[in-house]
Amino acid sequence: MRTKSRFSAMVALAAAVSALVGCGAGQAEDPESALRAYARALEEGRSDDAYRMLSDEARRGISPDAFRRMLKDSPEEVREIGRALQRPTAPPVVTAVVTSPSGQELELVLEKGKWKVESNAIDLYAQDTPRHAVQGFVRALERRRYDVILRYVPDAHKEGLDSAKLKQAWEGYDKEEMSQLIAALRQALPAASIEEAGDRATMPYGAGTMQLVREHGLWKIEDFD
Structure with a gap:
């Protein structure tokens, strides 16, 4: 069951990124x-062709042998995924992510042949993804926006906490930390x-790990050690 879950996640990733990759010997228009070609390769069991359609990033995460093995171990599931991918319910959305040297991500979306900046360029303290939540949390810390930092505190830890107490602790005895x-x-x-x-995420940093939890659709910082 675990192998199948991992495989399904990998295929979903591959389908998402394959739209921007070359398709077989030619180039997808x-x-x-690209999605149809990838789906056909899966349905027909052509693992090498499907693998060639993955992005560089996706291929870094899985070797050709491991990809072939996963397709061979779950042939019925692979064929079903291939058939499902050929029945899209909505037009695909082409996006790109630009990352600054500081780690700030800016998402763009292709609309009517032109690249447009997505809304996360406006929301400095977004919580729609774990990465955006960490970025917003760090930005709030740097600007000493303790009122904003409270947004990143899970409900279970909020009792008795306010921005004044955060300021007192983090600019006092916890300042160096x-x-x-x-x-x-x-x-x-x-x-x-x-x-x-699911509703939990982890991000390693330095010698520690940050724990995040999703509440009411928003990612929050549960702990860091």
Whole structure:
């Protein structure tokens, strides 16, 4: 069961990124063409062709042998995924993510042949993804926006807590620890690998790990050690 779950996640990732990759020997003209070609390769069991359609990032996460093995171990599931991918329920959305040296991500979306900046460029304290939550948390810490930091505190830890108490602790006896935390998170963010499992996520940084939890659709900082 665990193997199948991992495989399904990998295929979902591959389908998402394959829209921007070359298709077989030629070059896909649009996302729909790339998706259809990838789906056909899965349905027909052509693992090598499907693997060639993965992005560089996806291929770094899985070797050709491991990809072939996963397709061979779950042939019925692979064929069903291939058939499902050929029945899209909505037009594909082509996006791109630009990452600054500090780790700040800016998402763009292709609309009517032109690249447009997505809304996360406006929301400095977004909580829609674990990475955005960490970025917003770090930004709030740097700007001493303790009122904003409260947004990142899970409900279970909020009782008796307010911005004044956060300021007193983090600019007082915890000041040095907070400075080290900000520096470590800033250094880790650009290349950090964030693992998601349902409503929980983890991000390694320095010698520690940040724990995140999703509440009411928003990602919050549960702990950092």
